[in-house]
Amino acid sequence: MLTLFHHPLFANCRFVRVSFGEYGEELALIEEKPWLRRREFLSLNPAATLPVLLAEGDTPIVGATVIAEYLDETRGVLKRDRRLFAEDPFVRAEIRRLVDWYLVKMEADVVRHLVRERVLKPVMGAEFGGGSPDSTALRAARANVRQHMKYTNWLAGTRNWLAGARLTYADMAGAASLSVLDYLGEINWSEYPAAKDWYTRMKSRPSFRPLLADRVRGLTPTSHYADLDF
Amino acid sequence: MLTLFHHPLFANCRFVRVSFGEYGEELALIEEKPWLRRREFLSLNPAATLPVLLAEGDTPIVGATVIAEYLDETRGVLKRDRRLFAEDPFVRAEIRRLVDWYLVKMEADVVRHLVRERVLKPVMGAEFGGGSPDSTALRAARANVRQHMKYTNWLAGTRNWLAGARLTYADMAGAASLSVLDYLGEINWSEYPAAKDWYTRMKSRPSFRPLLADRVRGLTPTSHYADLDF
Known part of the structure; x- marks a missing residue:
């Protein structure tokens, strides 16, 4: 292992x-x-x-x-x-573009900030930058959630899976990022029906079970976090 | 083409x-x-x-x-x-780690800020965030140059090329990043002899010639920028 x-x-x-x-x-x-x-x-x-x-x-x-x-x-x-990847170099490039979209761009625009302010700072010592959340950083990150959810909703509404016909790393990256925001209750799912339908399929997969069981000290997830029919 | x-x-x-x-x-x-x-x-x-x-x-x-x-x-x-890549999955992972080091980490710690403040802001309209450089941002970026140059100096001093025995994408990424800082005169080369030796080899390559001929409006490069024996 x-x-x-x-x-x-x-x-x-x-x-x-x-x-x-x-x-x-x-x-x-x-x-x-x-x-x-x-x-x-x-x-x-x-x-x-x-x-x-x-x-x-x-x-x-x-x-x-x-x-x-x-x-x-x-x-x-x-x-x-x-296989979570493709043979064709163009499809591979599209999968990689979307993995970077979620794990680099959405991470820098949204996820990193919400996690730092809401999850890490309360448990980090003051000497490591811990303390109470910075409301300006929270507001800026939350303002960016919408753009990323709209893009995910568009992808999920026009394709079977995020990068096309098959389940790929793009879905793993998108669902991993959204699962963090969902734990924190930062997604208003009713505005994004296609994204919600896709994410429901993702969170029903056996590979997702360990993530849905995760708990962080002092921070309970939203009530529907581990609910497969939310 | x-x-x-x-x-x-x-x-x-x-x-x-x-x-x-x-x-x-x-x-x-x-x-x-x-x-x-x-x-x-x-x-x-x-x-x-x-x-x-x-x-x-x-x-x-x-x-x-x-x-x-x-x-x-x-x-x-x-x-x-x-080939600028390798066959072996472990060597491939090391090349990718270093490409990310330069193009993601050094970019976020240093390069992006110096380029935005010194190259872009003077030519961007005020409505797009242009204007005079932010000295706090410049100072923060410059404080990080040293760490990245020390790491490059260590890599160049202990390996033939940055990722090991052969020329790879890692060298392209490192040299591309350092060439931007060198254009801007932000590197004190005398402190980093191994990095300087490696970068001299890189900038002597025919593939580098077009980069050394680049000029940005209103910003002349340092005098040694295009000099192959600096």
Whole structure:
């Protein structure tokens, strides 16, 4: 079993967990607090970011998209219909564009800020930047939720899955990001029916079960978070 | 010939240009001002970011790393010794980690801010956020230059090329990022002899020539910028 250094409410880490889950592969999870900059963790990843996978021979593979490419090259390529990637270079580019949309752009516009202000700052020591949430940062992030939900709703309404006809990494990335916002009750689902229908399909998948069981100390998820028929 | 929407001083765009240059493939360049959010450009890339490649059939390929993967899948794989990527999944992961280090992390810590404050704001209209540079943003970015130069110096001092024995995308990404800072005179090379030696080798490559000829209106590069023996 491979090991993943992660945080339960980081979208990039959730993406890796569901992607391994789709291939039926269990991961040993180690919860890392990257702001502590532990020396052992820095030796695995000098950027001090999550996730980091300890692959075969304990070789560190750093970052969600890098891990996804590694997973595809070493496992996915053998999965035929269940592969979360495509053969065609143009379809691959579209999948990668959407993975970056969620894990880089939506992360920078929205998710990172809500997680920092609402999840991390209450438990981080003051010496690491902890404290009460910054309402300006919260407001700015919340203003961006709408644009990303509208785009997801458009994708889900015009395609079978986010990147096209088949389930791919794009769906894993989108659902991982939305699951964090949903835990925090930041999505008004009634405005986005196509996105809601797609996300219901995603959260019903066995690979999603461990995510729906996650709980963060001092922060209960919205009542419908783990509800498959919300 | 394929077309690239780019900005001459964006590291992510320079990375794509030198990578195509290494394979002897010319690109038609269109300079895009992404802050104007032109409708035609948004239809190619709703994220309104650069670079965007118009590949075969005018299919847009969005983002530097996505373009690099596409380039490898459609050209690089046939280049044998000249391929900028590797066969081994672990080496591929290390190359990708370093490409992300420069094009995502160093970009967010340093390059983006210096380019915005020193290159873009003087020419952007006030309605798009233009104006005089923000000295706090400049100071914060400059404080981070050192850490990234030290890391590059360490990599260049312990490996033949940044990701190991061979020239790869990691070198293209590192050199593209450093070339922007060098244009702006933000690197004190005498502190980083191993990085300087590696960068001299990089800027001597034919693929680098077009970058060294770039000039941005109203901003002359440092005197040694295009000098191969600086």
